Amino acid sequence: MANDKPEIAEGHRVPVKLKSTGEWHWAEVLSTRELDGTNLYYVHFDDFNKRLDEWVQEDQMDLAQLETAKKETKPAPFKLLNGSRPSSPERDVATPHLKGAPQVRKRKTPAPGEECPVSILFPNVSDSQDVPDQKIPRQTGSMVAHHDDIVTRMKNINMIELGRYRVKPWYFSPYPQEMAASLSVIFICEFCLKYMKSRKCLERHLAKCPLNHPPGNEIYRKGNISFFEIDGRKNKAYAQNLCLFAKLFLDHKTLYYDTDPFLFYVMCELDSSGYHIQGYFSKEKESSEDYNVACILTLPPHQRKGYGKLLIEFSYELSKIEGKTGSPEKPLSDLGLLSYRSYWSQTLLDILIHLKPQENGEKPTININEISEMTSIKKEDVISTLQHLQLINYYKGQYIITITSEAMETQDKAMAKRKVRIDPKCLHWQPKDWSKRGKW
Amino acid sequence: MSKLSFRARQLDASKHMPVLKADEIPDVPDFTAINRAVPQMPTGMEKEEESEHHLQRALCAQQAFGSAQRLVIPIPDIEDVGESYEKLYVKKSRDFKQPKQYIHVQPFGMDHEIPDYDMDSEDEQWLTKQVLGISALKFENMMDRLEKGSGQTVVSLQDAKALLKEDDDLTIAVYDYWLNKRLRLQHPLIPSVKTEKRDGSTTSNPYVAFRRRTEKMQTRKVL
Numbered sequence: 001m002a003n004d005k006p007e008i009a010e011g012h013r014v015p016v017k018l019k020s021t022g023e024w025h026w027a028e029v030l031s032t033r034e035l036d037g038t039n040l041y042y043v044h045f046d047d048f049n050k051r052l053d054e055w056v057q058e059d060q061m062d063l064a065q066l067e068t069a070k071k072e073t074k075p076a077p078f079k080l081l082n083g084s085r086p087s088s089p090e091r092d093v094a095t096p097h098l099k100g101a102p103q104v105r106k107r108k109t110p111a112p113g114e115e116c117p118v119s120i121l122f123p124n125v126s127d128s129q130d131v132p133d134q135k136i137p138r139q140t141g142s143m144v145a146h147h148d149d150i151v152t153r154m155k156n157i158n159m160i161e162l163g164r165y166r167v168k169p170w171y172f173s174p175y176p177q178e179m180a181a182s183l184s185v186i187f188i189c190e191f192c193l194k195y196m197k198s199r200k201c202l203e204r205h206l207a208k209c210p211l212n213h214p215p216g217n218e219i220y221r222k223g224n225i226s227f228f229e230i231d232g233r234k235n236k237a238y239a240q241n242l243c244l245f246a247k248l249f250l251d252h253k254t255l256y257y258d259t260d261p262f263l264f265y266v267m268c269e270l271d272s273s274g275y276h277i278q279g280y281f282s283k284e285k286e287s288s289e290d291y292n293v294a295c296i297l298t299l300p301p302h303q304r305k306g307y308g309k310l311l312i313e314f315s316y317e318l319s320k321i322e323g324k325t326g327s328p329e330k331p332l333s334d335l336g337l338l339s340y341r342s343y344w345s346q347t348l349l350d351i352l353i354h355l356k357p358q359e360n361g362e363k364p365t366i367n368i369n370e371i372s373e374m375t376s377i378k379k380e381d382v383i384s385t386l387q388h389l390q391l392i393n394y395y396k397g398q399y400i401i402t403i404t405s406e407a408m409e410t411q412d413k414a415m416a417k418r419k420v421r422i423d424p425k426c427l428h429w430q431p432k433d434w435s436k437r438g439k440w
Numbered sequence: 441m442s443k444l445s446f447r448a449r450q451l452d453a454s455k456h457m458p459v460l461k462a463d464e465i466p467d468v469p470d471f472t473a474i475n476r477a478v479p480q481m482p483t484g485m486e487k488e489e490e491s492e493h494h495l496q497r498a499l500c501a502q503q504a505f506g507s508a509q510r511l512v513i514p515i516p517d518i519e520d521v522g523e524s525y526e527k528l529y530v531k532k533s534r535d536f537k538q539p540k541q542y543i544h545v546q547p548f549g550m551d552h553e554i555p556d557y558d559m560d561s562e563d564e565q566w567l568t569k570q571v572l573g574i575s576a577l578k579f580e581n582m583m584d585r586l587e588k589g590s591g592q593t594v595v596s597l598q599d600a601k602a603l604l605k606e607d608d609d610l611t612i613a614v615y616d617y618w619l620n621k622r623l624r625l626q627h628p629l630i631p632s633v634k635t636e637k638r639d640g641s642t643t644s645n646p647y648v649a650f651r652r653r654t655e656k657m658q659t660r661k662v663l
Contacts, residue, residue, distance in 0.1 A: 020514065020517075047491065047492055047493040048492060048493055048494065049489065049492050049494065049495070049513070051515060051516060052514065052516070054516075151646045151647075152646045161521065163525060163529075164520055164521055164522050164525035164526075165518055165519065165520060165521070166518070166519040166520075166521055167516075167517075167518050167519075168516040168517050168518075169516075170515070170516060172646070174633060174634065174646060174647045174648070174649045175631075175633070176627075176631040176632060176633060176634070176647075177634075177647055178625075178627050178631065179631055190529075191532075195631065196558055196631070197560070197631060198560050198561065199524075199528075200558075200559070200560050200561045200564065201558035201559070201560050202528065202558075203528055204558040204559045204576065204580065205558045206528055206529065206531065206532065207531070207576075207577075208554045208555070208577070209554075210554075212532060212535070212536045213543060215545055216545060217542070217543065217544050217545060218542040218543040218544070219542070221542055228543075231547065234547035235547070240633065240649075240650055243649075243650075244633065244649070252486075252660050253660070254660060255649035255650060256649065256651060257650065257651055257652075257653050258650045258651065258652055258653065259650065260653070261653070270538060272533060272536065273529060273532050273533035273536055274532060274533075274536045300515060300518055301518050301520075303515070304512070328484075329660060330484040330485075330660070331484060331485050331486045331489075331660065332483065332484045332485050333485070333489075334485065334489060334492060334494075334495040334498075334513055335513060337483050337484065337485055337495070337499075338495075338498055338499070338502060338513075340484075341502065342502065352459055353461075355459050362458075363458040363459060363460060363464070364458070364459045365456040365457060365458050365459065366456065366457060366459060367452075367453060367454055367455055367456045367457060368451070368453035368454075369453045369454050372453075379453055383451060383453075384482060388503075392451070392457075398455075398457070399451060399455070399457050400457050400458050400459075400460060401457050401458070401459045401460065402459075402460045402461075402465045403459070403460070403461050403462065404462055404465070405462040408461070408462065428542055
């Protein structure tokens with residue numbers, strides 16, 4: 001028989017060759033399409049982050065090992081006990097509502113050594129309006145049946161150009177649909193973040209755009225690093241543009257609601273042509289959970305320069321001025337987790353290593369509350385970090401902190417890398433009392 | 441994992457703890473035995489993503505070496521288009537000078553005189569073929585007003601004349617061009633994000649964003 005090629009469809013699994021490394025890795029087909037007579041397949045690699053999902057051709061697949069049998073690969077997405085996840089507000093009413101869901105648990109502070117219960121990791125569980133049935137079966141593979149999830153599950157923008165960089169997006173973002181065509185590039189003004197469909201349009205825009213910096217107040221300046229504060233209500237256009245852009249690189253962000261309740265802190269690097277955005281974080285004007293960061297992102301071309309830690313450090317400097325402790329909103333991304341752990345570890349060790357002995361010559365002492373107050377790091381995060389670093393030990397009936405020479409060595413190396421730090425003297429900012437105002 | 445032979449007391453955040461350094465650490469067997477079990481630090485991540493391959497490697501490296509530097513999490517490609525960038529942004533480079541004081545802006549201060557409409561290559565070609573004697577900016581202003589004057593239905597020529605307040609010849613030429621383009625493309629010419637319909641029927645369209653808040657919001661898509 002001629003042309004006996006197997007048909008490759010959604011839910012099928014096959015080894016795929018990664019263009020970047022030449023390695024083969026098992027992947028699942030999530031979608032198919034045809035472009036100019038060629039079949040293309042959107043694949044997700046096993047155990048790799050979604051940002052590595054991509055459209056591939058048949059010549060990148062080992063068809064001899066194609067698995068077409070549909071099987072339940074993973075359990076249903078909506079289990080509510082461990083790793084429970086409430087539905088997003090966008091979810092269609094195909095999932096039945098559970099009124100007064102009994103599975104929602106009350107919050108409690110974790111004791112040391114106890115794994116943090118999920119209700120603390122996902123503080124919105126008790127507030128969620130739609131709590132789906134525990135037994136909804138998946139349909140095929142790892143895809144869920146809801147149309148809007150299938151749409152948001154896949155990258156929709158092929159490429160963006162911001163300033164001097166062309167970056168392939170990592171995740172879905174709701175840019176206008178007509179701009180999401182297969183081979184298109186979205187051109188983004190690096191100063192006002194407006195999005196355009198062609199280089200000519202960008203050229204015309206630049207002839208008119210008056211900005212050389214984000215449209216907000218510069219609240220920090222040291223060397224060539226500055227931070228600008230933008231109010232999501234007063235500068236809606238910029239805030240929306242920033243969120244749309246950030247969504248390309250943040251999986252868990254949702255643009256469901258407007259930007260009014262948020263402040264945006266944009267970190268820039270100055271050169272002869274202006275202030276160039278390197279990263280940002282958003283923050284609720286009033287957070288009921290003491291979050292001091294909502295979303296945080298270092299733009300991909302500027303990653304691995306230590307800017308993530310600078311953004312985090314800045315967020316805690318704001319909290320210090322506010323006289324509060326804070327924590328980043330959950331869930332954290334993989335990159336976010338690595339950065340926060342690193343920041344917390346280095347900040348705590350820095351304090352502990354430099355403690356002076358007491359006046360009577362005895363060993364220095366400290367408690368969790370003091371550490372928390374000095375750093376504005378929430379108590380729970382201080383405790384988890386101390387445990388994670390194995391700094392807290394129990395000896396002769398009390399808790400003690402012990403710092404090994406390895407820990408000190410690692411710390412020295414790490415701090416040597418952090419050449420740029422936030423200098424509180426260069427921060428010109430006072431928090432606003434949002435509760436006093438009628439509306440933000 | 442060896443079980444603890446007794447229960448350690450709950451950690452009290454207000455209780456002072458002595459801080460000991462390397463050579464001061466007690467060198468006794470019961471000390472090391474108790475502390476062998478390392479409690480798992482919660483990640484604050486979604487369970488499914490926690491076990492991702494590259495992240496797990498990076499976390500191990502971070503734990504072992506204090507840094508994940510050598511084992512990075514791979515990301516998709518990035519390209520530097522330096523030359524074309526410099527050509528595009530040259531005017532901005534010339535005009536900028538950093539002020540001595542920290543920059544302060546007026547809220548809502550974006551200049552409303554600037555048209556949102558940006559001319560594309562097709563428009564430019566058409567414009568150069570005509571003998572209208574108008575600048576790119578003027579053309580954009582007119583197109584901008586036609587776009588903003590149209591809602592679900594395109595604005596009529598009659599209304600366009602009132603909107604634009606130009607010579608009939610000019611108005612008709614640009615209006616015709618604009619209308620043709622709208623009808624051909626079947627979507628507005630100024631790209632903008634979908635916002636919610638007033639009747640609230642767009643609840644589940646993933647392309648709808650920035651809805652007004654009515655109740656306590658969820659800022660994370662926790663899928």
